[in-house]
Amino acid sequence: MSFDFIRTDIDEQKAKSRYRQLVCTSTASQGNEIIINGKSYLNFSSNDYLGLNNHAQINKALQDGVDKFGTCSSSSSLVTGYHYAHQALEDDICQWLNKPKCLLFSSGFAANLALFHALGKNEQSHFYLDKLSHASMIDGAYQSKAKVKRFNHNNIEQLTKLLSSSEQSADTGNNKLIASEGVFSMDGCQAKVMELAQLAKTNSAWLYLDDAHSIGVIGNKGQGSNSIANIDITMATFGKAIATSGAFLACDENLHEYLVNFSRHYIYSTAISPAMAWATRKSIELIQSEHWRREKIVELSELFSDLLTPEVELVGTQSSIHAIIIGDEKKALRVSEQLKKQGVWLTAIRPPTVAVNSSRLRVTICAHHNTKDIKYLAECINKAIA
Ligand SMILES: Cc1ncc(COP(=O)(O)O)c(C=O)c1O
Incomplete structure (x- = not known):
């Protein structure tokens, strides 16, 4: 049979x-619930951190965008797909994050x-990646021509050593990029942003942060990691706290110009829907002004942590993401199934998404949750794990 690895690999995955x-x-209708097979569950697996999905003003902006620009950009950006909605959104993001330039992509994965x-054009480039970086960063780095080194999660000491050992080897040159997530997707903890920025400066490296899980949630106006230090290049998806779709990359003029001219992912891809760009502007406006959404995440997260029994291994964080480490894949699945029976939807995260023996429940606490939801969640988890 052709491609018979397909069946073998699937069977192995099941085993x-x-x-x-x-x-x-x-x-x-309420964002804290989802309906699956006709049954309603309290949803603690969504990335709608600020509870902005289905917001009346964003929905209205999307409709206005459709009326003004249609549903589709109808072309790649460099042909005729770059509309006023895209330009206006880029300007808003530059102002928000205090960055010179911004470029839109169809997804965070593509960005x-x-x-x-783009930066790994040849072997003279060196990438230093946190080991817990997202699959798309790892794929991008290894598919490039750059030399890739990975440092243990948030281990500044090891990163410092790696940078200084490459300094002594003749081939490093000036093309060094330190890359990490701003808030890590699977355990919710933050990168050591200040230390990374300082290290980048002293080593003449650039700092790249994927702020998929920080944007909207971290910073007094939801600016993410740029509220902590000046990040050379920031990427964030619109598909999580911003509650629309697509992604942006914010950087300096030179890199912007380079990507527009040489990035195959940018050049050979249809520009995001201009109506979606229009809706994204409204979402970013709300994110900057509605501080209560971030405050609510903090308040409910503290309550959740206080209510859990000591047997529950919770990773403490400042973000919306709260991991409960279970370890074994089968046990993680069993706990997740038990919670579903009690009307709580919490997906079990297993290898290869996380390391072997670190299967977990990834709880996301969002601005649309309330005290009653959190009390019920903690009660169910305490029972399921005890
Ligand atoms: C850290 C991180 N980066 C990038 C992405 C990809 O973004 P998108 O969903 O827009 O492709 C995700 C998840 O979706 C993510 O968690």
Whole structure:
């Protein structure tokens, strides 16, 4: 049979309790609930951190955008796909993050690939990646021609050593990029942003942060890691706290010009829907002014942590993401199933998304949750794990 690895690999995935399946969901009128197969669950697996999905003003902006520009950009940006909505959104993001330039991509995955491909043009480039960086950063880095080194998660000491050992080797040159996530997707903790920025400066390296899980949530106006230090290059998806779709990369004029001219992911891809860009502007406006959304995440997260029994291994964080480490894949699945029976939707995260023996429940606490939801969640988790 042709491509017979397909069956073998799937069977192996099942045997390892790593089999994945699509489930069709619909969001209830309140954002804290989802409906699956006609049953309603409290949803603690969503990335709608600020509870902005289905917001009346954003929905209205999307409709206005459709009326003004249509549903589709109808071309790649360099042909005729770059509309006023895109330009206005880029300007808003530059102002928000205090960055000279910004470029839009159809997804965060594509933006990460684009950046690493562009900067990893040849062997003279060196990438230093946190080991817990997102799959798209790892793929982008390894598919490029750059030399890639990975440092243990948030281990500044090891990164410092790696940078100084490459300094002594003749081939390093000036093309060094330190890359990390701003808030890590699977355990919610933050990168040591100040230290990374300082290290980049002293080593004449650039700092690249993927702020997919920081944007909107971290900073007094939701600016993410740029509220902590000046980040050379920032990427963030619109598909999480911003509650629309697509992504941006913010950088200096030179890199912007280079990407527009050489990034295959940018040049050969249809520009994001201008109507979606229009809606994204409204979302960013709300993110900057509605501080209560960030405050609510902090308040509910503290309550959650206080209510858990000592047997529950919670990774403490300042973000929306709270990991409960279970370890074994089968146990993680069992706990997740038990919670579903009690009306709580919490996906078990297993290898290869996380390291072997670190399977977990990834709880996301969002601005649309309330005290009652959190109390119920903690009660169910305490029972399931005890
Ligand atoms: C850290 C991180 N980077 C990038 C992405 C990809 O972004 P997008 O969903 O827009 O492709 C994700 C997840 O979706 C992510 O968690």
